[in-house]
Amino acid sequence: MTEKKIPLLDVRNLSVEFKVQDGMVKAVNGLSFKVYDGEIIGIVGESGSGKSQTMLALMGLLASNGKISGSVKFMGQELVGISTSKLNKIRGDKMAMIFQDPMTSLNPYLKISSQMTEVLMLHKNMSYKDALAESIKMLERVKIPEASNRIHLYPHEFSGGMRQRVMIAMSLLTKPKLLIADEPTTALDVTVQAQILELLKELRKEFGMTIIFITHDMGVVANLCDRVNVMYGGWLMETASINTIFNNSVHPYTQALLATIPSLDTHVEKLKTIPGEPPNLLQLPTGCPFQPRCSQANHLCSESIPLRRVEPRHVVKCVNAQGVVL
Amino acid sequence: MKKILSVKDLKVHFHLGRSWFKSARVVHAVDGVSFDVFEGETLGIVGESGCGKSSLARALCGLNKITSGSALFNETIELATANKAQWNDVHKQVQFIFQDPVAALDPRMTVAEIIAEPLITLYPQMTSSQVMAKVLATMKLVGLSQNQINRYPQEFSGGQCQRIGIARALILEPKVLICDESVSALDVSIKAQIINLLQDLQQQLKLTIIFISHDLGVIKHICKRILVMYLGNIMELGDKQSVYENALHPYTKALLSAVPVANPELEKAKQIQLLEGDLPSPINPPKGCVFNTRCPQATNECRATRPQTKMVANNLVSCVQIH
Structure with a gap:
């Protein structure tokens, strides 16, 4: 360079x-x-x-x-x-950021689906349906198995490594x-x-x-x-x-x-x-x-x-x- | 060499409460481990979080109850059935250094009070001037200066607090020191200071050290023998050289290859053996070999039979595929 x-x-x-x-x-x-x-x-x-x-x-x-x-x-x-x-x-x-502790940076009261779709609905003006499809695609991209089911879970239902993958997927949306x-x-x-x-x-x-x-x-x-x-x-x-x-x-x-x-x-x-x-x-x-x-x-x-x-x-x-x- | 600690089929289980919808569940934190610790050696215990290394260490000094099995200390005291007087004897000889040096110290006590506390508890007959002399000598030993004696823990940095923790453990002149991730919370430049201190003290005082860490670089630097744990079971146990250079168990191999080395050429060249998925829950450990759900070489035999530990080459290994 x-x-x-x-x-x-x-x-x-x-x-x-x-x-x-x-x-x-x-x-x-x-x-x-x-x-x-x-x-x-x-x-x-x-x-x-x-x-x-x-x-x-x-x-x-x-x-x-x-x-x-x-x-x-x-x-x-x-x-x-x-x-x-x-x-x-x-x-x-x-510009997006991933933090050290995925447990404290995800909202424990909201399902992953609402936390992820919010990003796309705000920044890309997508409908919920499109945003959900896009979010599932991104979760699959970061290798979360059964992404279409798991997106409807809460953060505490994921392990530490999986949570960090969710954070990465969210920042990449x-x-x-x-x-x-x-x-x-x-x-x-x-x-x-x-x-x-x-x-x-x-x-x-x-x-x-x-x-x-x-x-x-x-x-x-x-x-x-x-x-x-x-x-x-x-x-x-x-x-x-x-x-x-x-x-x-x-x-x-x-x-x-x-x-x-x-x-x-x-x-x-x-x-x-x-x-x-x-x-x-x-x-x-x-x-x-x-x-x-x-x-x-x-x-x-x-x-x-x-x-x-x-x-x-x-x-x-x-x-x-x-x-x-x- | 004398066996200072002889552990046989040791189990540490935790019972979780029964609720309306769930039957009583049991966490199999340590699920049948056997090993010996010899006098004067440094044994490293490595493994990822949840592998039971801390539960094991805490059980060996009475912080957790032993569920079953045997742990014979100094060829005389059986820890699984020891009474209070016997435990007092063990506490004089086995001391523990914790991970978080700041959280381990009572913020309302001065340094002198913190360091003197074990001595006053276990040797009530000592006079206060004897205790004070011992506190000062121990502080000198770990590199704390005497004019810090009336300060409180919050006035110290993390590295200094860990020195206080070490002094508190050493004031009893123990035979065995159990260090549970004792340098993990420290910054790199401070970590090296504390590691060197522990090594010097070991030589000087002829200590036996059980050193628990997830940092394989630190373990390699200070330990003679290494025990690799996974989900409450021993995967491999052997001398440092044979574990690091000729690891046999697939888990040891994967663990070693996953550690990033501070050398860009080696990092670019190396083939990482990625493990799939995460550690299974110790509430429902997999049948057969506990590693079979993530093992790249797992067969039907692995899923059905729990492997016995056996001696292969120079290492103790538990894997059905290694002969």
Whole structure:
């Protein structure tokens, strides 16, 4: 993919802050990245790194005390500051989201049929009958057996993996351009996770979707994604293709993160650790949030740190990186 | 080697209430498992949710009742029929570390009170200065600093809370530590710290660890022998090498292939053996082999006869098709 193509999603200098009793929580801090058509992009980071808040900000789903600044362009249209009614036409239609816990994101009082048909009746002006037929087709597509009977069940009558399939089917009903998946397999067992990952790959081929996949599991990233954004303390530390991230990462945090994972394919006597703990978002250090734990930190780390392009589409935010300042 | 725990045909069943429309139902959480745990080793128990690994672990330290079968601790105490005095003895030697480090600690107690509680309960004759000395020594052992002693759990991060949980378990100087998903709720960078701590403590204190997890990477890193469970039954049991490299049981193979590895080249190259469907309900487990509904190699024999565990190559396997 070349740089000249217009990205599907163009995020520039996005920041998200929350006003709480003890001050301002800086959840996301000056984030910039692009997502091109047809890519699967992974966003990894530990809890509190801002990965979920970034996506909630894109979807206009921030909590009421959240403040967003910067620019998010989706298919050329600015999403920051847009009215809710305009946003409602985009989300659910061209942009859809799958959440981590399918039990809490489906309405337990409504049958799957009414939850699914609602989407089509609202966004596509379909009649109930057509919407139901379309919904059943989509449930079959995500491999739910006996879909025409099961659509009339309530969410609690499905298992965890099946519920997540229902969520995926629901988000695909309008054939969105962009699917945002926030840890959709974290609550599932590995054998079910493998089924869902395979399904997402098939669906991407079939519908030509672009997927943003949020996870903390580097194994899932290696399995599914084309590119990765590594986040820490609200910063985007490094973004590159998966081969670059896994084999030639530049940022000390990315390197340290990969070294701490006990893996099936290698054996080490003792795991490497990152000393200390993730930062308190209320009291972030000035400059790089990783510097108190970084083995390569120096006096420059507490100043403002530019984004550098190490090579095309490999961008790093670290004073020690070599490359063109963006 | 000495068998610290010898489990034979152990069953843990839970009775669900009878209602107007339904007859009494029984959850077969653990349905006849047999294995030994040797002194000083780390035994990993893996399996998906609902396979009975937690029910088994909880039964071994008295948190669940054993329905039938036998579990002999330290060649002397039979856990299935132990009385209160015997259980007190077991609690001094078998301790448990829970999954959610924050939920496991009482928010109204200080760190010192939390860590001292088991000692005060099981050794009432100890003086308070002896207890305090022991609390401080244990905190040092797990890497907590002494000036944190009067703080409350909510002032700590998840990783620190897990250290408190470990200190609480270790203050009794147990022989056996049962870790039920003890690192699953922690972030990657913290997970590695706690895993290393557990390994150091094991060497230092000559602990036997039963480590339960669904994370096969973590299990591989710290365990010597691995027990694979599915729907209350043992599928395969063997040394780490033979289970990971020469898995025999179709379920073990499928489970291992489903784990994504943090290496894009290997991920692209590998053939995943996808299992169809979900785990059946432990209320009505399938007849014959419990895995037959999802097994790619299931035959009529599998649907009819429940397999016996047998020794094949270096592993204990329960599958009728493996000889």
